[in-house]
Amino acid sequence: MIPRYAREQMVSIWSPETKFRIWFEIEAHATDKLAELGVVPKDAAKKIWEKGKDAKFDVARIDEIEREVKHDVIAFLTHLSEIVGPEARFVHQGMTSSDVLDTCLNVQLARAADLLIADTDALLAALKTRALEYKMTPTIGRSHGIHAEPTTFGVKLATYYAEFTRARTRLVTARAEIATCAISGAVGSFANIDPLVEEHVAKQMGLQVEPVSTQVIPRDRHAAFFATLGVVASSLERLAVEIRHLQRTEVLEAEEYFSPGQKGSSAMPHKRNPVLTENITGLARMVRSYAIPAMENVALWHERDISHSSVERYIGPDATITLDFALARMTGVIEKLVVYPDRMQKNLDATHGLVHSQRVLLALTQAGLAREDSYRLVQKNAMRAWNGEGNLLDLLKADPDVSKALPADKLEAMFDLGYHLKAVDTIFKRVFD
Numbered sequence: 001m002i003p004r005y006a007r008e009q010m011v012s013i014w015s016p017e018t019k020f021r022i023w024f025e026i027e028a029h030a031t032d033k034l035a036e037l038g039v040v041p042k043d044a045a046k047k048i049w050e051k052g053k054d055a056k057f058d059v060a061r062i063d064e065i066e067r068e069v070k071h072d073v074i075a076f077l078t079h080l081s082e083i084v085g086p087e088a089r090f091v092h093q094g095m096t097s098s099d100v101l102d103t104c105l106n107v108q109l110a111r112a113a114d115l116l117i118a119d120t121d122a123l124l125a126a127l128k129t130r131a132l133e134y135k136m137t138p139t140i141g142r143s144h145g146i147h148a149e150p151t152t153f154g155v156k157l158a159t160y161y162a163e164f165t166r167a168r169t170r171l172v173t174a175r176a177e178i179a180t181c182a183i184s185g186a187v188g189s190f191a192n193i194d195p196l197v198e199e200h201v202a203k204q205m206g207l208q209v210e211p212v213s214t215q216v217i218p219r220d221r222h223a224a225f226f227a228t229l230g231v232v233a234s235s236l237e238r239l240a241v242e243i244r245h246l247q248r249t250e251v252l253e254a255e256e257y258f259s260p261g262q263k264g265s266s267a268m269p270h271k272r273n274p275v276l277t278e279n280i281t282g283l284a285r286m287v288r289s290y291a292i293p294a295m296e297n298v299a300l301w302h303e304r305d306i307s308h309s310s311v312e313r314y315i316g317p318d319a320t321i322t323l324d325f326a327l328a329r330m331t332g333v334i335e336k337l338v339v340y341p342d343r344m345q346k347n348l349d350a351t352h353g354l355v356h357s358q359r360v361l362l363a364l365t366q367a368g369l370a371r372e373d374s375y376r377l378v379q380k381n382a383m384r385a386w387n388g389e390g391n392l393l394d395l396l397k398a399d400p401d402v403s404k405a406l407p408a409d410k411l412e413a414m415f416d417l418g419y420h421l422k423a424v425d426t427i428f429k430r431v432f433d
Contacts, residue, residue, distance in 0.1 A: 001014070001317050001318055001321050005283060005321070005322055005325045005326075006321045006325060007321070007324055007325055007328060009115060009324075010112060010115050010320060010321050010324040010325075011317075011321060013108050013111050013112055013115075013320070014108065014316065014317035014320075014321070016059045016062075017056075017057065017059065018108070019104060019108070020057040020059070020062065020076060021057065022104045022107050022108070022205075023073075023076055023100050023104055024052050024055075024057070024080065025204070025205065026099070026100050026103050026104060026183075026201055026205065027048075027077075027080070027091050027092060027095075027100065028045075028048050028049050028052060028053075028091075029200060029201045029204040029205065030092075030093075030095060030099075030183055030193075030197050030200070030201050031044070031045045031048055031090055031091055031093070032045050032049075032200070033194075033196060033197040033200035033201070034090070034093055034094075034193075034194075034197060037194055037196065037197070039093060039094075039194075040090040040093060041087075041090070043087075044087040044090045045090070047084065047085070047087040048084055048087055048088070048090070048091060051083055051084040051085065051087075052080065052083060052084060055083045057076075057079065057080075057083075058079065061079050061082075062075050062076055062079045063075070065078050065079060071097075072097075073097040073100055073101065074097075077091060077092055093192075093193070094185050094191075094192035094193030094197075095183060095185060095193060096185055096186045096215060098182065098213075098215050098216045098217075098304060099182055099183045099184065099185070101309075102182050102213070102216055102217040103181045103182060103183065103201065103205065103207070103217075105312060105316060106178050106179055106180055106181065106207060106217065106221075107179075107205055107206075107207065108316065109175075109178045109179075109222075109225060109316065109320070110175055110178060110179040110206070110207070112316075112320035112324075113171055113172075113174060113175035113178070113225075113320075114175070115320075115324055116171050116229075116232070116320065116323060116324060116327065117168060117171050117172060117175070119323075119324055119327035119328055119331070120164055120167055120168045120171060120232070120327060121168070122327075122328070122331045123164055123327055123330055123331045123334065124161060124164050124165065124168065126331050126334040126335045127157050127158075127160055127161040127164065127334055128161055128432060129335075130154075130157050130334055130335075130337065130339075131154045131155075131157035131158045131161055131428075131431075131432075132154065132428075132432075133154070134152065134153040134154040134157065134339060134341070135152060135154035135155075135424060135428060136152055136154065136421060136424060137152050137153045137154060137339075137341045137344065138150050138151075138152055138153075138344060138345060138348060138417055138420075138421065139151060139152060139153045139156065139253060139344040139347075139348065140344070140347050140348050140355065145245075147347075147350075147351050147354065147355060148355070149355050149358065149420060150348060150355055150417055150420040150421070151420070151421075152421060152424055153253075153254075153339060153341070153344065154424070154428070155424060155427055155428075156242070157334075158427060158428060158431045158432070160235075160238075160239050160242075161431055161432070162431050163235050163238070164235060167231070167232045167235050170228045170231060170232065171228060171232065173228070174224060174225045174228040174229075177221050177224055177225065178221050178222065178224075178225045179206070179207045179208060180202075180207055180208050180209065180210040180217055180221065181198060181201055181202035181205060181207040181208065181209055181210060182198065182210040182213035182215075182216070182217045183197050183198035183201050183202075184198060184210075184213045184215070185215075186215060187214060187215050187303040187304075188212065188213040188214045188215045188216075188303065198210075214302075214303040214304060215303045215304040216300065216303075216304045216308075218298075219294070219297040219298045219300065219308055220298050222294050222297060222308075222312070223291075223294045223295045223297065223298050225294070226290050226291045226294035226295075226315060226319055227291045227294065227295070229287050229290070229291070229319050229320070229323050230287055230288040230290070230291040232287075232323060232327075233283070233284040233285075233287035233288055233323055233326065234284060234288060236280055236283075236284050236326050236327065236330055237280065237281050237284035237285075239277075239330060240277035240278070240280040240281045240284070240330070241277075241281060243255075243256065243274060243277045243333065243337070244274045244277050244278060244281070247272075247274045247277075251343075251347065252340060252343050253339070253340055253343050253344045253347065254337055254338060254339045254340060255272065255274065255337075255338050255340075256272075256274050256275070256276050256277065256333055256336070256337065256338070257333075257336035257337065257338055258272045258338075276329055276332075276333050277330075277333060279329065280326050280329055280330055280333075283322050283323075283325065283326040283329075284326065286318070286322055287319055287322050287323050287326070290314075290315040290318065290319040293311045293314075293315060294311070294315060296311075297311055297312070348417070351385070351386070352385045352390070352391035352392055353385065353391045353392035353393050353415055354382055354385055354386065354392055356392065356393075356414055356415045357378050357379075357382050357392065359414045359415075359419065360378050360392075360396060360402075360406070360411070360414045361374050361375060361378045363406055363410065363414055364377065364378065364402070364405055364406065367405040367406055368405065369405055377399065377401055377402050378396075378402075380399075381395040381396050381399055381402070392415075393411060393412065393415050396411055397411055
């Protein structure tokens with residue numbers, strides 16, 4: 001985790017203090033149910049809660065114990081016994097380390113997902129506001145980076161709103177799939193602990209029972225979770241790349257907000273660079289990179305091994321913290337995005353009417369010309385306009401083969417910009433209603 005790209009609320013989910021608090025709650029809830037089942041004394045279960053619920057677990061002390069015993073859960077349980085006293089012997093009855101570790105990890109991932117869903121909601125709100133603001137602002141649509149046909153800047157933003165709506169759905173699904181609990185003991189057989197304990201802990205921790213845990217929760221769940229984060233990050237990158245392109249000097253249809261006192265280059269005082277979206281592009285690469293090791297964690301040996309453990313100590317915090325930061329940063333970019341409608345119109349006009357070529361092509365076919373002939377006539381004049389020999393409308397009017405099929409007034413009607421915007425209301429209704 002890099003502090004530069006981290007926000008406090010998400011970071012706190014992965015702090016040692018939070019982890020040990022969750023470990024305690026898992027153990028204490030399990031002990032409560034064991035007491036109800038008559039396995040441990042009820043007074044002992046009560047004492048464990050009384051001593052532990054407000055305790056400040058000493059991370060340095062736990063680390064000190066772990067250096068000796070070489071086992072993190074045992075180190076925690078030893079420290080817990082120092083806090084609770086003799087009743088601590090009833091903690092962890094019939095449980096194995098993975099019961100604590102896996103259930104805790106899934107609690108943390110579920111909490112992280114809640115923040116990511118909230119982040120996505122904020123980004124969706126920003127996209128909707130700006131999309132409505134520029135709903136009917138004409139701009140050029142591009143394919144292969146080349147001018148294609150007109151659209152609106154609002155429609156551009158609406159496409160991202162739709163995409164992040166899907167991203168939100170994926171995050172909700174990923175959260176539901178990861179939020180499971182396993183308290184099943186060694187090799188998941190429940191030999192030394194009643195399945196009712198697992199059900200109780202799951203309910204208390206806001207989780208579902210893992211149907212079959214082989215001492216570990218199956219890692220296909222985690223692979224799906226981190227793959228989802230990678231897809232969301234890819235959507236962020238797509239939006240970031242669009243903004244970076246629009247900010248290029250030759251385009252300059254929109255740009256990141258440049259604050260008073262901000263400097264773009266140590267060498268060139270004139271620079272205003274798209275540094276925020278470039279940063280998001282880089283962060284997206286990192287989030288995607290965590291999906292592969294998560295998938296490689298799926299194939300563990302037999303009922304369990306710990307080859308996944310070191311991986312998850314990295315990717316759990318790093319992937320969620322990084323995506324949280326990137327989503328928040330993108331929300332700020334969209335909220336403050338500076339838009340230049342006049343430049344959009346200038347760029348629309350830059351190709352001398354070429355953006356209306358398809359409509360002329362279709363009109364010629366409807367006037368009786370073969371499609372191949374229609375295409376040849378329009379392309380011939382379009383290439384002349386492309387080469388600076390005039391605007392497309394005038395060139396078409398002067399072409400006898402074209403004017404014979406389409407008189408001047410009909411040709412002029414083909415160059416109406418509003419024609420390309422007639423479905424904007426339909427698109428917005430589909431996206432926002």
